[in-house]
Amino acid sequence: MSEDAGNKKIAIPASPVSCNLKAAQEDENVFGQLFCLANATAGSLEALWEEVGCSSEERREHLKGLVVEFERLCTEKVREEESVRDQFRSSIAQLRQEMVELTACLGEKR
Structure with a gap:
């Protein structure tokens, strides 16, 4: 099976067993990679919950918590990257201003 990620097709493993996380990380x-990690994690959790006898409701609640934590992590990462972008923009604006000033100085000396 595959999903469309933009214009690229990505392979979706049928089960956690078929997901080789190390190979996906090298890809x-x-x-x-994200799908493989989520799929492998879900498979491991399902096996553990089956072993300890978690109910369907308990499983759903645990998975909801995992999704909330993943969303928090993703939001944090986006904020970090936005901060880096803003720093780059600020540096670029400052360097452009310096270039304008230096160009003006060079023009005055002629």
């Missing part, structure tokens, strides 16, 4: 397909 440059980040969407595939």
